[in-house]
Structure formats: C-alpha cells, structure tokens
Amino acid sequence: MAPSLLWTIVALIFVLGLIGRIATLDLPRISKGNQLTTSSRWHPTEFHMYLEQDEKIYVALVEQLNAGKGYTLQGHPLLRELIGEQYGYDLFFHPPGAVALFWVFEHLFGERGFPLVQVFSYVVFFWSLMWLGLLLIRPFDAVAAICLAVLGSITPIMAFVMGRFWLDGPIIAFSTLAAAMFLAGVARNRLWMIGASGAFLGYAVLIKLTSVLTVPAFLVLAWTLRPRETVRQYAIWASVLLGVAVLVHLPWELWQWHLIGSPFPTWAGKPATRLVDSNQFVYFQTVVRGPWAYVQLLPQVIWTFIPSCVLGVYARRVRDVARVGAALMIWILAVVAAHMILGAMGYSKIVRYIVLVTPATCLLFALTFSAAVGELRRRSRLTVGAGVLVVLSVTGLGLEIAQGLKTSLHDNARSDMLVPLPGMPGVDYWETW
DSSP states (O other): OOHHHHHHHHHHHHHHHHHHHHHHTTOOOEETTEEOOSOOTTSHHHHGGGSOHHHHHHHHHHHHHHTTOOSSOTTOGGGGGSOHHHHOSSSOSSOSHHHHHHHHHHHHHGGGHHHHHHHHHHHHHHHHHHHHHHHHSSSOOHHHHHHHHHHHHHOHHHHHHTTTTOSHHHHHHHHHHHHHHHHHHHHHTOHHHHHHHHHHHHHHHHHOGGGGGGHHHHHHHHHHHSTTOOHHHHHHHHHHHHHHHHHHHHHHHHHHHHHHSOSSOTTTTSOOHHHHHHOHHHHIIIIISOTTHHHHHHHHHSTTHHHHHHHHHHTTTSTTHHHHHHHHHHHHHHHHHHHHHHHHTTOOOOGGGGGGGHHHHHHHHHHHHHHHHHHHHHSSSOOHHHHHHHHHHHHHHHHHHHHHHHHHHTGGGTOSSOOOTTOOTTOOGGGOO
C-alpha cells in the first residue's frame, strides 16, 4: 500500500475517533431508560448536578483558582457535600497538572474548556501512539498502522475516561507523548529530545504520581532500539530523562511539604473510613472488590490482550517481536501490579485507574498481529492452528471495538463505571451513577 494512501486511512480513523470523543461528551444523562437532561458536558453549568463527583471537584478547584483561593476546596460550597477528612486539607491531594490544564482551557474557551481538554488529550494520545508505532514496530506496515490507529481511536478505557472531566485523559496523553519523545531521542541520540521527554514525563507526574510506573518500560524499550549501547550511554539517557522530570515535579512536593507537613502523605487519594462507610459505590470498590479484580477485568475490557499474548508466542522469532513485546508486557505488568498493591493497602480498585496500560496494549496487538500476518503470508498454506489464530485475533479486535463503542456511546450516558461486555457481577449497572 502506498504510504500516502496508508496515512490517509490513518487520518480518517483518527477523525472518526475524534467525532466519537466529541459525541461521548455530548451525551445526556439517562437513568432506567429515561432521559433526564437536554444538556451535556459541553454545557457544564447546566449539566453540573449530573457530573460525577470527581468532575465536580475539578470544576470546583478551577473556580477556587479563579477566585484567588488557591489549590484547595476549603471555603467552596462543594466541600459541604464531601467528607472533610478526605478533601478538606489546605492543599488538594492530587498534583495540580490536570487542574492547571482545565484552568487554562477554561480561560481560553469558557466552560467548554473542560470538555475540550479531553478532546485535546485524545489528539495528543492518538498521534503520540502512532509515533511510538513508527519507532517500535519494524516494518511499520499497513496491518500494524491500521490496527494501531483503530485501537488508538476506540480502545475502551481511553474511550471511557475521555468522556469525563477526569485526570485520566491528560495522564495517558502526556505519558504517551513522553514515551514517544524519549524513544525518538534514543533512536537519534538527541539529548534535547530526551530532555523534552523528561519535561513531559514530569508534567504527567504532576497530573498523577502513577505516571512514574511507565519509566521502567521506557528504559527497556530504549534497549530494544539500541541493544548494543554501553551501560554508560543508557545511564546518560536515563539521567537526563529522570533529572528533568524530577526538576519539573519537585516544586509540587516542596509546596506540599510546606503546607501539609509531608511531601508524600500516605493518606493522599486513599478513601477515608467515613467515606467508605457512607458510600456504597466506594465501599464496593474498596472493600468488596479485591486487588485481583484488575487481573480479572483487564482482558474483559481490553479484548485484544489475550490474543496479543498468544500471537506473541507464535511470532516470537519474527523480527524483534520478543524483545519489544517483553518490554510492553513490563509496561502493562508494572501498572497492574502497582495498582494491585495499592488496592491491597486500602485504595479503591477501579478499572480506569490502570488507564496507563492503554498505549502498551494497543502497541502489543499491532506488533504481534502484524508479525503473525507477515509470517502466515510467507507460508505456502494455512494450517488449522494458523486459522484459529487469525479467528482469535480478529474476534478480539472486534470485541474491543464493540466494547469501546458501547462504553463511549451508550454506557457513558447511563453509568460512571466502565462495564465490560459480559457485565459486572455485584454491581447494579443502572444505579452506579
């Protein structure tokens, strides 16, 4: 396929994803089949009472900044509806990166700045993901490019979180951009690009601390691109990446230390006892649901994950599939394992919290499916086993597209939880909002 035609197809897929993100934010609130609103998140003031609680908090923080009251909920009417020991500190517990982005967009575009942040995040995420594909999947053929574009436009956790005024859209946008910039810098040995990657990584950590979980994968992926470099060279790249990221993030920790007495408060983000006892949703996510829920739910939401693992075994000798695939698995496992540990410590277990696996799961399927298709083409005949493999892969891709469409264009009007296609045992789907 001619490169111009291929990138035209990719661009069309991107546009369809963009239309989907805009449409997701334009859904009314529906409960038990009844439409409750004529407005949507494109009109946050009219829609405010139907926003999810975290969304209301981020809108309130922007209002606090506009009023000159600082990065805190103290003195805001919303605090009366919340648990004081969870939200009433002198400084809000999440770093201010995403709220600052909301504030900038709100100043530029008015109340529509809130949904536009999510649209912007989708644009950054999609093209950063395609950049990563160009760097890591060799050759980056039509199969790899189109698969990656399709997943990048509709993969379910991304499609879910970018329909809300949450931190999760910006976090995958800037962590994916940081990864692409870092690996491009490694491939070309450009320290300025690695420094820029450190700045984007530092900003992603300023959105949410869990962004640091991607760093081990960054370094292993650097090795897959330049496997014959000296340890000293890897150390230089890592030092520049982490040094700049720390410099970007450090002022927040110092500010937090000054105001609340600790740069890393253990209670930050952990549901308070009174909140767990008084909120059925939080109780389910914190007490009823166990840490292994992430392992159970991941393949029921990211439907290409298991096919990717099977394809990776089949195509392990093709090109550098084994090395790159292993690095992407490290990315996924680091994010999931860390959240399982946090879940065991008393934090909520919510599928969207592992949104950082999204770039890796998309890349893993595009990498392994492209390699497997190439290997099958080189064979003179199609065996039964190869046929089963193709059916498994196409089915997984189809189910992931179906999950993404259902999540973003149907469920997002009815629930503030990501509900897998098979359903979610123990949850009354229609009452989760």
